[in-house]
Amino acid sequence: LMVWLRRCTHYLFIVVVAVNSTLLTINAGDYIFYTDWAWTSSVVFSISQTLMLVVGATYYLTFTGVPGTATYYALIMTVYTWVAKGAWFALGYPYDFIVTPVWLPSAMLLDLAYWATKKNKHSLILFGGVLCGMSLPLFNMVNLITVADPLETAFKYPRPTLPPYMTPIEPQVGKFYNSPVALGAGAGAVLACTFAALGCKLNTWTYRWMAA
Numbered sequence: 001l002m003v004w005l006r007r008c009t010h011y012l013f014i015v016v017v018a019v020n021s022t023l024l025t026i027n028a029g030d031y032i033f034y035t036d037w038a039w040t041s042s043v044v045f046s047i048s049q050t051l052m053l054v055v056g057a058t059y060y061l062t063f064t065g066v067p068g069t070a071t072y073y074a075l076i077m078t079v080y081t082w083v084a085k086g087a088w089f090a091l092g093y094p095y096d097f098i099v100t101p102v103w104l105p106s107a108m109l110l111d112l113a114y115w116a117t118k119k120n121k122h123s124l125i126l127f128g129g130v131l132c133g134m135s136l137p138l139f140n141m142v143n144l145i146t147v148a149d150p151l152e153t154a155f156k157y158p159r160p161t162l163p164p165y166m167t168p169i170e171p172q173v174g175k176f177y178n179s180p181v182a183l184g185a186g187a188g189a190v191l192a193c194t195f196a197a198l199g200c201k202l203n204t205w206t207y208r209w210m211a212a
Contacts, residue, residue, distance in 0.1 A: 013206060014073075054132050056073050102139045109128065129197075130193060134188060136184075
């Protein structure tokens, strides 16, 4: 009975976490939609994607204890997103960006950290979290450059004019401290470790709940 209960709880958690991760990242690629705030939105959405990927992938990875399942989890997120974005596309919304599976390489780094340190959870949290947090904003930007055309999107999907107090200051593009990749990677590297630890803790709580 306990084995059955544990397995059912495990799959329930995976579905819940994966669905919620996908919902929270579903429009993360469309920061070009907010053309005035593209740089700022890029940082925020990169971090949101990183954290949602890390918490679910770490949970799944530590639950199974099998290196490779973090990448499998990222694949689940990707497929869910394709389906959901497909529905949006049918309604006339842009389908660009998340068509490319940006989460997979970052999840592979989580798997690599877990495998290379012989399944050491603390190394997974520290090394895997930093690698995943630093890499995803970079993959996001590469993806934006190769897939999306911000100018075309701006004309195709016009948005109302912002009120004066919302009008952004023109960013100094090219300066390191204004780089969306550098800001996203810096914040992501710190926060992803915290969320990797949360993923491990969720695993512990799941077992304790089932054993009660």
